[in-house]
Amino acid sequence: xxxxxxxxxxxxxxxxxxxxxxxxxxxxxxxxxxxxxxxxxxxxxxxxxxxxxxxxxxxxxxxxxxxxxxxxxxxxxxxxxxxxxxxxxxxxxxxxxxxxxxxxxxxxxxxxxxxxxxxxxxxxxxxxxxxxxxxxxxxxxxxxxxxxxxxxxxxxxxxxxxxxxxxxxxxxxxxxxxxxxxxxxxxxxxxxxxxxxxxxxxxxxxxxxxxxxxxxxxxxxxxxxxxxxxxxxxxxxxxxxxxxxxxxxxxxxxxxxxxxxxxxxxxxxxxxxxxxxxxxxxxxxxxxxxxxxxxxxxxxxxxxxxxxxxxxxxxxxxxxxxxxxxxxxxxxxxxxxxxxxxxxxxxxxxxxxxxxxxxxxxxxxxxxxxxxxxxxxxxxxxxxxxxxxxxxxxxxxxxxxxxxxxxxxxxxxxxxxxxxxxx
Amino acid sequence: xxxxxxxxxxxxxxxxxxxxxxxxxxxxxxxxxxxxxxxxxxxxxxxxxxxxxxxxxxxxxxxxxxxxxxxxxxxxxxxxxxxxxxxxxxxxxxxxxxxxxxxxxxxxxxxxxxxxxxxxxxxxxxxxxxxxxxxxxxxxxxxxxxxxxxxxxxxxxxxxxxxxxxxxxxxxxxxxxxxxxxxxxxxxxxxxxxxxxxxxxxxxxxxxxxxxxxxxxxxxxxxxxxxxxxxxxxxxxxxxxxxxxxxxxxxxxxxxxxxxxxxxxxxxxxxxxxxxxxxxxxxxxxxxxxxxxxxxxxxxxxxxxxxxxxxxxx
Numbered sequence: 001x002x003x004x005x006x007x008x009x010x011x012x013x014x015x016x017x018x019x020x021x022x023x024x025x026x027x028x029x030x031x032x033x034x035x036x037x038x039x040x041x042x043x044x045x046x047x048x049x050x051x052x053x054x055x056x057x058x059x060x061x062x063x064x065x066x067x068x069x070x071x072x073x074x075x076x077x078x079x080x081x082x083x084x085x086x087x088x089x090x091x092x093x094x095x096x097x098x099x100x101x102x103x104x105x106x107x108x109x110x111x112x113x114x115x116x117x118x119x120x121x122x123x124x125x126x127x128x129x130x131x132x133x134x135x136x137x138x139x140x141x142x143x144x145x146x147x148x149x150x151x152x153x154x155x156x157x158x159x160x161x162x163x164x165x166x167x168x169x170x171x172x173x174x175x176x177x178x179x180x181x182x183x184x185x186x187x188x189x190x191x192x193x194x195x196x197x198x199x200x201x202x203x204x205x206x207x208x209x210x211x212x213x214x215x216x217x218x219x220x221x222x223x224x225x226x227x228x229x230x231x232x233x234x235x236x237x238x239x240x241x242x243x244x245x246x247x248x249x250x251x252x253x254x255x256x257x258x259x260x261x262x263x264x265x266x267x268x269x270x271x272x273x274x275x276x277x278x279x280x281x282x283x284x285x286x287x288x289x290x291x292x293x294x295x296x297x298x299x300x301x302x303x304x305x306x307x308x309x310x311x312x313x314x315x316x317x318x319x320x321x322x323x324x325x326x327x328x329x330x331x332x333x334x335x336x337x338x339x340x341x342x343x344x345x346x347x348x349x350x351x352x353x354x355x356x357x358x359x360x361x362x363x364x365x366x367x368x369x370x371x372x373x374x375x376x377x378x379x380x381x382x383x384x385x386x387x388x389x390x391x392x393x394x395x396x397x398x399x400x401x402x403x404x405x406x407x408x409x410x411x412x413x414x415x416x417x418x419x420x421x422x423x
Numbered sequence: 424x425x426x427x428x429x430x431x432x433x434x435x436x437x438x439x440x441x442x443x444x445x446x447x448x449x450x451x452x453x454x455x456x457x458x459x460x461x462x463x464x465x466x467x468x469x470x471x472x473x474x475x476x477x478x479x480x481x482x483x484x485x486x487x488x489x490x491x492x493x494x495x496x497x498x499x500x501x502x503x504x505x506x507x508x509x510x511x512x513x514x515x516x517x518x519x520x521x522x523x524x525x526x527x528x529x530x531x532x533x534x535x536x537x538x539x540x541x542x543x544x545x546x547x548x549x550x551x552x553x554x555x556x557x558x559x560x561x562x563x564x565x566x567x568x569x570x571x572x573x574x575x576x577x578x579x580x581x582x583x584x585x586x587x588x589x590x591x592x593x594x595x596x597x598x599x600x601x602x603x604x605x606x607x608x609x610x611x612x613x614x615x616x617x618x619x620x621x622x623x624x625x626x627x628x629x630x631x632x633x634x635x636x637x638x639x640x641x642x643x644x645x646x647x648x649x650x651x652x653x654x655x656x657x658x659x660x661x662x663x664x665x666x667x668x669x670x671x672x673x674x675x676x677x678x679x680x681x682x683x684x685x686x687x688x689x690x691x692x693x694x695x696x697x698x699x700x701x702x703x704x705x706x707x708x709x710x711x712x713x714x715x716x717x718x719x720x721x722x723x724x725x726x727x728x729x730x731x732x733x734x735x736x737x
Contacts, residue, residue: 106482
């Protein structure tokens with residue numbers, strides 16, 4: 001039995017090496033047939049980026065007949081279920097970690113562990129995200145971009161009030177008090193679509209108890225009524241009780257929360273790097289807008305970050321898996337990732353370690369933070385790390401907590417009962 | 424020779440078809456309708472019920488990936504699920520307050536039922552909210568209620584009351600959405616009553632006037648009884664409209680704040696089809712409960728229509 005296992009592992013490894021060889025020799029052996037690609041990059045800039053990237057792939061393989069379908073980003077989240085089982089494309093975009101789990105478990109995504117095998121370019125250059133792509137010891141896709149989360153703040157206002165980037169939570173609270181004393185709010189947020197509130201929870205929880213505790217919670221191993229969870233919420237409450245967050249955030253979406261930062265009635269926002277583009281468009285210059293990492297709360301807890309990763313996958317029902325693998329390899333290359341993530345395109349961070357980072361202040365800070373100042377680990381984001389049902393209920397509870405902090409006991413008991421049903 | 428064969432077949436078919444013609448023909452005409460109705464309405468009802476007995480995430484086949492759980496979903500709905508309770512209560516609020524559209528529509532119809540210059544234009548303007556999409560109505564009211572720049576707080580301020588965040592407060596949000604829904608629904612009821620008023624018998628009005636009836640007595644005893652068919656239809660469409668309210672909630676609050684404006688149809692969607700929903704069986708159980716509530720009204724409507732038919736026959 002054991003020897004059989006060994007042989008099959010060896011066979012797999014050989015196959016993987018051969019497969020790698022095939023990628024390297026991509027030019028020698030022309031790819032033919034159809035390649036169908038489904039994309040969720042429906043916003044204008046990402047759409048153009050992806051189409052250009054596909055065009056470059058097409059130029060390398062002129063005999064391949066590529067069809068691209070771009071689906072609205074929100075609609076894609078529900079349509080993926082239908083097209084994966086009914087009319088599977090060859091290649092599709094999706095998200096890492098728990099968000100791909102239902103599809104992996106239903107056998108709808110192709111196991112691409114061969115592309116991640118030891119010695120391949122992908123294994124070396126994309127190593128930082130291998131964990132996020134792994135379920136049951138196998139890899140199910142290849143990432144193309146990720147971005148940092150952190151606090152984007154109005155440098156000019158901080159300077160006017162004599163504040164500096166906080167080094168710990170007490171300084172953060174003190175900054176906030178000064179901000180409120182000047183007649184402003186500390187943080188703008190719009191929680192109508194709930195997920196923004198869970199960004200705060202991610203950071204407060206990871207800073208209070210660390211990455212491993214947060215992941216234990218994501219796996220359902222810790223009760224929501226646990227004292228440590230209460231401690232996280234107690235820290236959050238310090239900010240809520242100060243009046244740190246803008247009023248009526250429960251009926252604003254995140255875009256509607258940005259004007260408060262632009263007109264200076266709020267000093268900062270906890271958000272992903274995608275907030276930079278609209279803030280710049282609204283007129284904030286790089287002298288006014290700056291970035292800092294979420295400060296440490298419990299001393300000695302290793303800093304960990306949220307960095308949601310967007311990915312490409314091959315459908316299990318794909319017709320042209322050979323071309324699909326070649327496409328994934330093309331997209332994962334350092335050269336392509338440098339192009340698609342630069343400031344003119346996605347304006348995000350390439351996953352490939354050999355790719356070059358665009359000359360952008362926020363991307364550089366984000367890259368430095370994620371590569372050298374995130375020893376605790378990198379999380380995906382609350383609603384990608386926690387199972388869907390738990391995430392939905394929890395985010396709703398967090399929104400309620402931010403408006404009615406006194407309801408905390410009730411909220412936590414509710415979440416605990418959801419946890420017991422979900423896992 | 425050929426003629427003989429045709430004759431025999433014609434005779435043979437005639438003998439069967441002619442005998443049953445009266446009974447069979449209506450069914451022949453009904454077959455396409457019945458087939459469609461069965462395929463798209465009747466069979467899915469039973470499928471929903473069947474599906475509600477399984478734990479299934481909608482991926483892969485139900486037979487292979489579904490897990491039979493019996494009535495567990497219903498048990499959880501009624502004993503443990505607070506979101507379901509809230510949805511049920513909100514459905515009740517919708518049912519009660521949405522009916523305000525009927526007297527509202529009647530009032531507008533009575534007001535507009537006159538012959539002055541340009542009345543057609545006024546009528547179409549009043550009907551306008553029903554023509555535009557519910558999504559647009561929802562957006563307009565979201566801005567109207569906006570706590571920072573919305574008109575509603577300016578109006579409230581005129582009366583000297585402090586500003587309130589209608590859609591952000593779990594106690595008022597549902598009423599805010601119902602009020603938005605009443606706008607187009609009142610217009611709909613108005614049109615129904617306007618056509619009804621055309622059919623009011625002028626001789627009866629004349630006779631009543633001779634007997635000295637006027638004002639609200641005229642309305643209550645002479646006009647409204649004659650509007651009974653219009654009232655019935657207005658009642659039916661309003662009840663159904665209240666139970667299937669979805670788009671306004673989705674666009675105005677997305678079920679929030681903290682799930683306080685959910686109704687059953689929205690909750691079903693959230694549990695089974697939304698971004699975070701993977702519980703097809705649980706969603707189906709909610710749908711079944713919603714169906715049973717609707718069934719009460721449907722049964723009543725069918726019964727009263729049947730009574731009318733019977734009365735008409737005599």
